[in-house]
Amino acid sequence: MQQYFRITGTGGYLPHQVITAAELDARLGLEPGWTLRHTGVATRHQRAPGETATDMARHAALAAIAAAGLTLRDIDAIVDASTCQQQPIPSNAALLHEALGPEVRGAAALDVHATCLSFVVALATANGWFASGLYRHVLIVSSETPLDGVNWFDPASACLMGEGAAAAVLTRVSAPVGECNYGYETFGEHAHVCEVAGGGHRLPAFAFNAENAARYRFFMDGPKLHKIASRHLPPLVARILAEARVDLAALHVIPHQASGPAVELLARRLGIAREQLHVGLAEHGNLVAAGIPYALHTARGQIPAGSRVLMVGTAAGYSQAAFVFTL
Amino acid sequence: MQQYFRITGTGGYLPHQVITAAELDARLGLEPGWTLRHTGVATRHQRAPGETATDMARHAALAAIAAAGLTLRDIDAIVDASTCQQQPIPSNAALLHEALGPEVRGAAALDVHATCLSFVVALATANGWFASGLYRHVLIVSSETPLDGVNWFDPASACLMGEGAAAAVLTRVSAPVGECNYGYETFGEHAHVCEVAGGGHRLPAFAFNAENAARYRFFMDGPKLHKIASRHLPPLVARILAEARVDLAALHVIPHQASGPAVELLARRLGIAREQLHVGLAEHGNLVAAGIPYALHTARGQIPAGSRVLMVGTAAGYSQAAFVFTL
Numbered sequence: 135m136q137q138y139f140r141i142t143g144t145g146g147y148l149p150h151q152v153i154t155a156a157e158l159d160a161r162l163g164l165e166p167g168w169t170l171r172h173t174g175v176a177t178r179h180q181r182a183p184g185e186t187a188t189d190m191a192r193h194a195a196l197a198a199i200a201a202a203g204l205t206l207r208d209i210d211a212i213v214d215a216s217t218c219q220q221q222p223i224p225s226n227a228a229l230l231h232e233a234l235g236p237e238v239r240g241a242a243a244l245d246v247h248a249t250c251l252s253f254v255v256a257l258a259t260a261n262g263w264f265a266s267g268l269y270r271h272v273l274i275v276s277s278e279t280p281l282d283g284v285n286w287f288d289p290a291s292a293c294l295m296g297e298g299a300a301a302a303v304l305t306r307v308s309a310p311v312g313e314c315n316y317g318y319e320t321f322g323e324h325a326h327v328c329e330v331a332g333g334g335h336r337l338p339a340f341a342f343n344a345e346n347a348a349r350y351r352f353f354m355d356g357p358k359l360h361k362i363a364s365r366h367l368p369p370l371v372a373r374i375l376a377e378a379r380v381d382l383a384a385l386h387v388i389p390h391q392a393s394g395p396a397v398e399l400l401a402r403r404l405g406i407a408r409e410q411l412h413v414g415l416a417e418h419g420n421l422v423a424a425g426i427p428y429a430l431h432t433a434r435g436q437i438p439a440g441s442r443v444l445m446v447g448t449a450a451g452y453s454q455a456a457f458v459f460t461l
Numbered sequence: 462m463q464q465y466f467r468i469t470g471t472g473g474y475l476p477h478q479v480i481t482a483a484e485l486d487a488r489l490g491l492e493p494g495w496t497l498r499h500t501g502v503a504t505r506h507q508r509a510p511g512e513t514a515t516d517m518a519r520h521a522a523l524a525a526i527a528a529a530g531l532t533l534r535d536i537d538a539i540v541d542a543s544t545c546q547q548q549p550i551p552s553n554a555a556l557l558h559e560a561l562g563p564e565v566r567g568a569a570a571l572d573v574h575a576t577c578l579s580f581v582v583a584l585a586t587a588n589g590w591f592a593s594g595l596y597r598h599v600l601i602v603s604s605e606t607p608l609d610g611v612n613w614f615d616p617a618s619a620c621l622m623g624e625g626a627a628a629a630v631l632t633r634v635s636a637p638v639g640e641c642n643y644g645y646e647t648f649g650e651h652a653h654v655c656e657v658a659g660g661g662h663r664l665p666a667f668a669f670n671a672e673n674a675a676r677y678r679f680f681m682d683g684p685k686l687h688k689i690a691s692r693h694l695p696p697l698v699a700r701i702l703a704e705a706r707v708d709l710a711a712l713h714v715i716p717h718q719a720s721g722p723a724v725e726l727l728a729r730r731l732g733i734a735r736e737q738l739h740v741g742l743a744e745h746g747n748l749v750a751a752g753i754p755y756a757l758h759t760a761r762g763q764i765p766a767g768s769r770v771l772m773v774g775t776a777a778g779y780s781q782a783a784f785v786f787t788l
Contacts, residue, residue, distance in 0.1 A: 232652040239648055261589075
């Protein structure tokens with residue numbers, strides 16, 4: 135498909151409180167070095183009491199809009215592409231809209247939810263809107279607060295997570311930039327390999343009790359996910375690279391950063407060199423859907439404009455995506 | 462913008478158990494006739510114990526795919542456009558994907574969340590995907606289980622709600638059908654006029670207790686919403702009709718069916734004649750985001766193909782939409 139957007143601004147925000155791997159080892163009674171060795175995460179950030187995902191989203195959004203040389207009044211649509219939902223009604227995007235104030239009055243607000251791949255799916259969605267003639271500037275924000283929901287009895291997943299937000303402004307171009315190539319696939323037979331079962335309608339807040347408490351926490355069968363991704367992701371990436379008529383070696387790669395081992399596995403299976411990879415996992419942990427746009431934000435200074443980028447990764451669902459586009 | 466889709470199939474599903482207005486009057490100790498008079502809802506449906514929103518979504522989806530003369534293997538993307546979330550992770554669409562089975566393996570699954578207007582926003586989103594060259598057949602499903610979350614101490618909102626699901630298959634056309642005209646606007650300063658505050662990260666399941674229980678239930682300040690809609694919706698509709706160069710009288714109108722009084726107000730403010738309106742509220746109540754596609758499904762037999770349709774309504778956010786397209 136044609137690429138109808140340029141990324142004209144990005145922003146990122148990590149809350150100020152830092153938790154180190156050594157602190158987690160001590161807190162959870164793990165042998166010293168366990169967290170760093172098993173997760174690849176040296177530090178992560180946690181928001182202050184009372185600080186919400188919407189506050190973090192606002193910081194990242196304002197930074198992205200300023201970087202684009204725009205003002206809030208220029209934004210036509212606000213897409214929240216996060217996994218963590220602030221409240222069931224209204225959407226995260228409406229709450230961010232409220233926080234951004236009267237200058238965005240009338241701008242569309244909606245959520246796109248594809249767990250860890252929400253930002254990538256939102257990019258392709260905005261590209262479609264632009265193709266159809268809708269909107270000029272679209273703001274996409276992912277803001278994640280996973281430390282609310284981790285299961286501290288499962289260090290393998292709990293010690294991975296970090297909090298933060300990232301945003302990008304997409305601007306419609308008058309003539310397509312060139313081809314971009316997008317694949318997003320779901321395999322629902324693995325819907326429960328990674329999940330938070332409780333908190334929605336199936337197992338509501340009303341039903342929460344001491345016995346089922348763990349079901350309201352994040353669950354991930356990491357080894358099984360690795361197996362599924364090893365099998366399904368390489369063919370998708372190969373297809374997208376073939377469609378893009380580009381060698382992997384020519385691309386900057388922004389992967390979903392689930393964990394150190396997951397990023398290593400991805401690089402090994404796909405044959406991605408270390409210097410191509412834009413990864414900040416060691417500093418901030420798994421930021422859920424905010425991981426990819428946060429890496430985009432930090433990488434943007436290092437990647438020359440006009441470079442081609444591959445965003446790639448997996449999500450609960452099980453879903454996987456590969457997106458090649460021009461920065 | 463150009464219209465790149467045809468609606469090639471629709472489906473609807475209402476669960477079998479029927480609750481009448483008289484039964485609600487009795488259950489809530491209201492004076493006989495109160496529920497019907499205040500809500501316009503004579504009957505509503507409630508799902509059987511153990512029946513989930515995913516089950517209902519599956520019924521509606523299969524009906525829509527059959528009506529389109531397609532099979533599950535033809536579906537490229539599954540969009541869940543519902544307000545009620547089944548569980549925080551994965552998306553509703555991934556759970557539906559799982560329920561639809563191996564024939565949809567690899568089809569994209571994601572949620573588009575704009576509360577009661579989710580289906581309308583998903584239509585415009587699919588139109589964009591088609592414009593950019595993505596996908597051939599997109600399934601959009603709204604499935605709502607609001608009776609889990611109503612506040613029975615607030616009859617004005619509790620007696621409105623009903624459960625059900627509706628789906629549509631959109632098929633990309635090789636040449637645009639013609640112009641379609643879409644406006645979707647949010648006014649975040651009214652984000653809390655209609656909300657469910659508890660159940661997400663701001664007020665999590667863990668924090669549920671006897672004192673804050675009502676905050677986990679649906680809240681709507683109906684009179685205030687009516688005022689906001691009266692002020693903001695007519696200018697949006699006027700703009701979309703002007704862009705579409707069409708008289709309102711020439712359109713079939715599918716409104717969001719919040720309540721009897723809300724539909725009457727909408728018709729009066731916008732000047733919509735009763736015979737133009739496709740409304741099933743009396744039979745099934747406010748189906749949340751499923752209301753518009755359910756009305757589309759029931760109207761489809763009565764509206765000649767090629768007719769122009771206006772979908773119009775409001776949602777929590779506060780958001781509002783108007784979409785003129787060709788059926």
